[in-house]
Amino acid sequence: MGVNLVKPFSKTFYKTFMNRKVRIEDVAREAGVSPTAVSFAFNSPARLNSATVQRILKIADTLGYAPNPHARALLARSVGVIGILTPQTLPSIFANPFYSAFHEGVGQVCEAHNLSLLTISVSQSLSEAAANAPVDGLIIVGLNERHPEIEVLLRRKMPFVIVDGDSVVAPSVNVDDESGAFQAASYLLESGHRDILALTFELDYSATHTDKVYGVGQRRLDGFKRAFEQGGLPWDDEFLIPTPTSVTGGAESFRGIWASGKRPTALLSVADIMAIGVLEAAADAGVRVPDDLSVIGFDDIPQAKWTNPPLTTVRQPILEKGEQAAQLLLALIANELTGPANLLLPTELIVRASTQEVTHRKD
Amino acid sequence: MGVNLVKPFSKTFYKTFMNRKVRIEDVAREAGVSPTAVSFAFNSPARLNSATVQRILKIADTLGYAPNPHARALLARSVGVIGILTPQTLPSIFANPFYSAFHEGVGQVCEAHNLSLLTISVSQSLSEAAANAPVDGLIIVGLNERHPEIEVLLRRKMPFVIVDGDSVVAPSVNVDDESGAFQAASYLLESGHRDILALTFELDYSATHTDKVYGVGQRRLDGFKRAFEQGGLPWDDEFLIPTPTSVTGGAESFRGIWASGKRPTALLSVADIMAIGVLEAAADAGVRVPDDLSVIGFDDIPQAKWTNPPLTTVRQPILEKGEQAAQLLLALIANELTGPANLLLPTELIVRASTQEVTHRKD
DNA sequence: ATGAAAGCGCTAACAG
DNA sequence: CTGTTAGCGCTTTCAT
Numbered sequence: 001m002g003v004n005l006v007k008p009f010s011k012t013f014y015k016t017f018m019n020r021k022v023r024i025e026d027v028a029r030e031a032g033v034s035p036t037a038v039s040f041a042f043n044s045p046a047r048l049n050s051a052t053v054q055r056i057l058k059i060a061d062t063l064g065y066a067p068n069p070h071a072r073a074l075l076a077r078s079v080g081v082i083g084i085l086t087p088q089t090l091p092s093i094f095a096n097p098f099y100s101a102f103h104e105g106v107g108q109v110c111e112a113h114n115l116s117l118l119t120i121s122v123s124q125s126l127s128e129a130a131a132n133a134p135v136d137g138l139i140i141v142g143l144n145e146r147h148p149e150i151e152v153l154l155r156r157k158m159p160f161v162i163v164d165g166d167s168v169v170a171p172s173v174n175v176d177d178e179s180g181a182f183q184a185a186s187y188l189l190e191s192g193h194r195d196i197l198a199l200t201f202e203l204d205y206s207a208t209h210t211d212k213v214y215g216v217g218q219r220r221l222d223g224f225k226r227a228f229e230q231g232g233l234p235w236d237d238e239f240l241i242p243t244p245t246s247v248t249g250g251a252e253s254f255r256g257i258w259a260s261g262k263r264p265t266a267l268l269s270v271a272d273i274m275a276i277g278v279l280e281a282a283a284d285a286g287v288r289v290p291d292d293l294s295v296i297g298f299d300d301i302p303q304a305k306w307t308n309p310p311l312t313t314v315r316q317p318i319l320e321k322g323e324q325a326a327q328l329l330l331a332l333i334a335n336e337l338t339g340p341a342n343l344l345l346p347t348e349l350i351v352r353a354s355t356q357e358v359t360h361r362k363d
Numbered sequence: 364m365g366v367n368l369v370k371p372f373s374k375t376f377y378k379t380f381m382n383r384k385v386r387i388e389d390v391a392r393e394a395g396v397s398p399t400a401v402s403f404a405f406n407s408p409a410r411l412n413s414a415t416v417q418r419i420l421k422i423a424d425t426l427g428y429a430p431n432p433h434a435r436a437l438l439a440r441s442v443g444v445i446g447i448l449t450p451q452t453l454p455s456i457f458a459n460p461f462y463s464a465f466h467e468g469v470g471q472v473c474e475a476h477n478l479s480l481l482t483i484s485v486s487q488s489l490s491e492a493a494a495n496a497p498v499d500g501l502i503i504v505g506l507n508e509r510h511p512e513i514e515v516l517l518r519r520k521m522p523f524v525i526v527d528g529d530s531v532v533a534p535s536v537n538v539d540d541e542s543g544a545f546q547a548a549s550y551l552l553e554s555g556h557r558d559i560l561a562l563t564f565e566l567d568y569s570a571t572h573t574d575k576v577y578g579v580g581q582r583r584l585d586g587f588k589r590a591f592e593q594g595g596l597p598w599d600d601e602f603l604i605p606t607p608t609s610v611t612g613g614a615e616s617f618r619g620i621w622a623s624g625k626r627p628t629a630l631l632s633v634a635d636i637m638a639i640g641v642l643e644a645a646a647d648a649g650v651r652v653p654d655d656l657s658v659i660g661f662d663d664i665p666q667a668k669w670t671n672p673p674l675t676t677v678r679q680p681i682l683e684k685g686e687q688a689a690q691l692l693l694a695l696i697a698n699e700l701t702g703p704a705n706l707l708l709p710t711e712l713i714v715r716a717s718t719q720e721v722t723h724r725k726d
Numbered sequence: 727a728t729g730a731a732a733g734c735g736c737t738a739a740c741a742g
Numbered sequence: 743c744t745g746t747t748a749g750c751g752c753t754t755t756c757a758t
Contacts, residue, residue, distance in 0.1 A: 021520050022519075025751080033728075033729085034728070034729045034730080035752080036730080036754080037728060037729075039753055040727095043754095049727060049728090061515075064517075064519045067494070067753095068437070068750085068751050069494065069496060069497045070437040070442065070751080070752095071734085071751035071752040072753085073433040074433040074437055074734050074736090074750095074751085074752080075751090075752060076734090076752095076753085077734080079433065080495060083479075089474050090473050090474045091468075091471045093470065094464075094466040094470050095464075095467045097463075100463050101457075103457040103482075104457040105454075107454040107457050107482075107484075111452050111453045114484055114486045116446075116481050116484045116492075117481070117482045117484070118444065119470075119481075120479045121470075121474055121477055123474070123477045127429075131429035131430070132432050133432060134442055152424075152427070156384065156385075157383075157427065276669070303666050303669065306643075306666065306669055306670055307669055308669065384735095386734095386735060386736085387736065387737095388736095396744075397744070397745045397746080398736080399745060399746080400743090400744060402736070403737095403744085406737075407738095411744075412743060412744090415744085430735080430736065430737095431734085431735050431736070433734085433735080433736095434736040435735085437735085437736075437750050437751065437752090438749085439737085439750090
């Protein structure tokens with residue numbers, strides 16, 4: 001039964017040592033059974049004589065056979081992978097603690113469902129990247145559903161959920177950015193600050209897919225403005241310092257501000273990582289936080305509490321955001337979503353040591 | 364030419380609105396051409412009359428067609444995805460700054476080659492997880508090539524590179540852990556410390572796939588021991604405090620040590636995140652670092668310099684490790700690797716403020 | 727208990 | 743310039 005495995009010139013034996021993967025047919029031939037039997041041995045062993053199953057499995061193992069995941073996915077219409085798509089480069093995603101925490105949340109539910117997580121590289125077209133990705137569904141961060149590239153996905157029936165973006169058709173998860181920003185700015189105002197600058201996301205006019213400014217960035221700005229109005233401080237767009245979303249970006253903005261001669265008593269930042277850069281650059285420049293300058297961030301990434309001084313910031317539940325997004329996506333894929341699912345998670349001001357009343361200012 | 368798209372009962376029209384993805388055949392029918400023509404329109408437009416291409420593309424767009432990535436991958440024997448496999452849960456990977464930096468390095472080269480990055484969930488069998496993953500190759504972190512589950516991959520001709528693990532057949536990237544650990548311990552010894560405890564990785568006997576202790580963990584321990592020998596301090600396995608690889612793990616170990624009445628003058632840690640937990644717990648307990656306790660980490664994750672006080676640690680080039688691993692993997696996949704490729708990257712002691720001479724100790 | 731045959735959706739020789 | 747045909751590797755009725 002079955003050709004002896006070690007027969008020197010067995011075609012299968014030969015293939016095993018060539019740079020070609022072993023297919024189901026090779027195993028079948030070597031085991032003297034049909035491909036069907038091999039498939040059964042792997043997928044429904046009960047349908048086969050258990051001795052046969054053993055033999056097949058053993059031969060498969062010897063040959064180093066494993067079912068081709070693409071062929072499987074093609075047939076099963078599912079791969080066990082969900083993707084995260086966001087208009088940023090892969091390295092900048094992984095360098096960003098916000099995304100680490102977000103991935104952690106998504107990872108929790110992936111782990112529970114034994115799914116893997118694909119972080120998608122978007123070099124050119126978003127929709128193209130999405131189309132080529134071997135995923136069962138997508139979590140799209142920082143883009144609006146109405147974005148032309150995203151509408152394509154809708155037409156393609158690719159299941160996706162929107163995070164940090166406007167959405168009515170697709171499920172979505174957002175946090176109350178406006179209110180968080182309002183709290184942050186109000187807190188500063190109430191502490192007596194009247195000379196405040198705001199580090200904002202950059203508006204990248206060249207990238208049609210960057211909607212940050214109309215999404216999260218805009219909402220945070222709206223919150224700042226509302227607080228200013230309410231606090232009786234006229235808003236001026238000159239308060240805005242577009243800053244790269246990174247530690248070094250924040251540091252550079254601080255240096256730029258100081259170099260220009262401006263001496264605000266407080267800095268509002270739309271992201272903790274920028275604020276951390278400010279802290280660092282301020283320390284280097286001998287500017288004391290919070291004595292000389294109050295700094296307030298946004299996100300409450302884990303390291304916000306480790307900074308020196310610990311960062312006052314607006315907490316958003318990043319991990320939960322990831323979890324909810326993943327949960328929503330799985331429900332969508334399983335067709336278990338009845339009705340709209342647009343979540344709005346709360347934000348909360350966390351006062352730590354990087355802010356203080358303006359009256360304490362040394363000069 | 365081609366059925367009117369909006370004809371109410373066109374089969375394709377119907378499908379478009381059902382929950383079924385549009386296939387190449389649907390586009391072909393609607394455009395009145397063969398599937399081949401549609402394929403050409405997407406993949407080699409030059410081979411078609413440009414008017415035809417336009418028409419096909421337009422119809423494809425209207426229908427919301429995109430080639431099925433699984434079918435494509437099956438045929439092309441490539442998906443444009445590389446995977447990272449490590450015997451840890453997805454959330455713990457993303458929560459770990461070491462992996463963030465590592466992913467960042469891998470992400471740099473992925474981005475350059477327009478590849479996506481799959482972080483694989485390993486619930487049960489490693490080899491099974493690897494087999495089911497739709498990837499062109501794997502970066503395996505923290506496991507030896509000789510591990511039985513990994514040997515399977517070798518037989519399956521799955522291209523992979525080993526990181527932080529022993530390897531002779533597969534390409535690999537390691538850092539000089541032993542020497543780094545030696546430097547760290549020697550530094551402490553030379554600073555007069557004689558009462559030192561070491562936070563080590565946990566040995567998980569239940570998980571056959573956790574080789575940490577025989578790999579990186581063992582090498583770091585070896586370095587510590589050599590330094591002790593050389594420093595004339597007899598080594599005792601009692602110095603070892605197995606600690607979960609997390610901030611909270613480190614904090615708990617600190618509390619455990621203090622609760623047990625031990626008062627070492629210095630703590631050696633095999634990972635920065637554990638050391639950060641120590642710093643935190645020490646601050647909470649009113650133990651001053653470095654006055655009461657010197658703490659030294661390993662890895663030099665980005666946040667090591669932000670801790671309070673900034674952490675003395677052994678730097679390993681994490682980002683470069685990821686980069687090199689990815690580069691090696693791509694070369695392997697492209698069959699451009701001639702001869703063995705086993706990289707050993709250097710480590711370096713970075714002295715910051717969490718350590719000082721023992722003579723300064725207050726008691 | 728096992729196998730033959732059809733087909734998942736796509737691409738690429740090879741014809742015409 | 744366009745279509746026919748034959749798979750890629752696997753699963754799964756349906757038959758035996």
